[in-house]
Amino acid sequence: MGKYSSNLPQLEDKLFLADGGLETDLIFHSGMDLPQFASFVLLESPEGLETLINYFTPYADLAQAQGVGFLLDSPTWRSNPDWAQLMGYSTEELDQINQDAVQQLVCLRDAYDSPASPFVLNGVFGPRGDGYIADKVMTSEEAQAYHSPQMASFAKTDVDMVSAITMTHAEEAVGITQAAQAAGLPVAISFTVETDSRLPSGQPLKDAIEQVDSETDSGPAYFMLNCAHPTHFDRSFDHKGNWLGRIQGLRANASAMSHAELDEAEELDDGNPVELGGQYRELMAILPNLNVLGGCCGTDKRHIEAILNACRDI
Numbered sequence: 001m002g003k004y005s006s007n008l009p010q011l012e013d014k015l016f017l018a019d020g021g022l023e024t025d026l027i028f029h030s031g032m033d034l035p036q037f038a039s040f041v042l043l044e045s046p047e048g049l050e051t052l053i054n055y056f057t058p059y060a061d062l063a064q065a066q067g068v069g070f071l072l073d074s075p076t077w078r079s080n081p082d083w084a085q086l087m088g089y090s091t092e093e094l095d096q097i098n099q100d101a102v103q104q105l106v107c108l109r110d111a112y113d114s115p116a117s118p119f120v121l122n123g124v125f126g127p128r129g130d131g132y133i134a135d136k137v138m139t140s141e142e143a144q145a146y147h148s149p150q151m152a153s154f155a156k157t158d159v160d161m162v163s164a165i166t167m168t169h170a171e172e173a174v175g176i177t178q179a180a181q182a183a184g185l186p187v188a189i190s191f192t193v194e195t196d197s198r199l200p201s202g203q204p205l206k207d208a209i210e211q212v213d214s215e216t217d218s219g220p221a222y223f224m225l226n227c228a229h230p231t232h233f234d235r236s237f238d239h240k241g242n243w244l245g246r247i248q249g250l251r252a253n254a255s256a257m258s259h260a261e262l263d264e265a266e267e268l269d270d271g272n273p274v275e276l277g278g279q280y281r282e283l284m285a286i287l288p289n290l291n292v293l294g295g296c297c298g299t300d301k302r303h304i305e306a307i308l309n310a311c312r313d314i
Contacts, residue, residue, distance in 0.1 A: 001185075002121050002160035008186055008221055009069055009118040010248070010292055015312060016069035016120075017304055018251060018294025019059045023077075025300050026055065028268035035087055038078035043100050053108060058301045060112045060119070066308060069118045071249075071292060072109050074101040077126035077165055080150055082136070091149070098123070098153035106158050123154035123162040123185075125176055131166035131192065131227060132259035134201040140215065143175020144182075151179040161186040166227045168192065169201035170208040177212060177219040188249065190224035195258050197235040205236040209243050222289070224249030227296045229256040229271075230279040237286050248289045250280060254298030273303040277310030284314050 010016045023039050026032040030051070035041060042048030052075060063070035076098055078084075084094045102123055113119040128146055129136030138146065147164075154162055162185050164176040173189045180187035191199055191208055199208055209223050223246045225233055230252050237244065254271035276299075284290050293311060295303045 001155075002158045003113070004118065004120050004160040005186065008120065008161060010071070010120065011221060013291065014069050014118070016071055016292045017059065017063045017308060018071040018249070018292060019056060019073065020295035020299035020301065020304055021254070021297045022055065022073070022075060024268060024297045026051070029300065036078055036083055038083060038087065039075035040079045040097050040101055042075060043097065043104060049104055052104070056105075056108060059304060060108065062301065062305060062308070063119075064112050064114075064117045066312070067116045068308070068312070069120065070112070071120050071122050071294065072105055073122050073124050073163070074105060074159075076101045076124045076150070080126060080128060080147065082128055083126075095149065095153045098150055099157050102154060102157040102159045121158060121160045123157070123159040125150060125162060125164040127166055127168055127172060129168070131168065132200065134168040134199070137169050137201065138172055138175065140171045140174035140178065143172040144178045145175075147176050148179045148182070151183045151185065155183045155185060159185070161188065161221065163188040163190060163224070165190045166192045168199055170199070170203060170211040173208070173212050174215045177216045181216065181219050186221045187219065188222050188224055189220045190226045190249065190251070192227040193225065193232055193236065194228070195232050197233060200259075204239070206239045206241070206243050209246055213246065222246060222248035224251065224292065226251035227253060229253050230276070230283060231256050233283070244287055245289050247287050249292030249294070250283060250290060251294040251296045252276065252280070252299075253296050254303060268298055270298045270300070273306035276303055277306035280307045281310040281314065284311055
């Protein structure tokens, strides 16, 4: 277990950054071929690992220079059995991939981590199915069984916490939370929404968060939103209540396009970094505990720096 597993520093009032859109950055800016959108393939060669370290370094430099924390994500959004099987990986190989994906980042974490700028090593889960549609809906029991092997892989490493990213339905989030509870790892749950502010399953965001909390005894350390534009969230926040205080992280897309439009796009829409920073600032006035700020599809260091500049004085 990692240095911060028993006391996550982002649960205090310190500002934390995360990186931008890893996969879209590598594909569109670096011209890399990522099969099935899987960035863990970078771990298979020294050159790939160097690319991964070089990707994170500017973000790490920014966090350290500005005296804020940083959430260092493993490149494991696609490293679950269904996606790995499509790429020909065995169960044993997948276990090693998930361990390596964390351990290869320990040196980077240790090089930057300090009391002024804590670096939290985060093991990332992705959905069993597509991140844009609820195409493989499971019960919470099925989800816990499905994701437990990856949780066990992470538990063998120096990971500080785990996060489930682009969750499309509440039951999968419940199952991952229960798997994390069984493994003794702190977990954050990050939902994505469509342009109507509902999850791809059709469930309102408020109901999804309250369902996960109800069925896990408020198991997640906090909730996040990712892979959607701030203009897709705003209608959700018309419903006031304690649930808003459970949202502590935001990793928005640069583009205001829908998931369907992004899926068909042949060019990267990187939006307007300064405008995005202003939208984050507006959301911080609505979400009282929002302090983990990063990006998703189409964002890069420009966006994260603009978000920090807009939000750091709040």
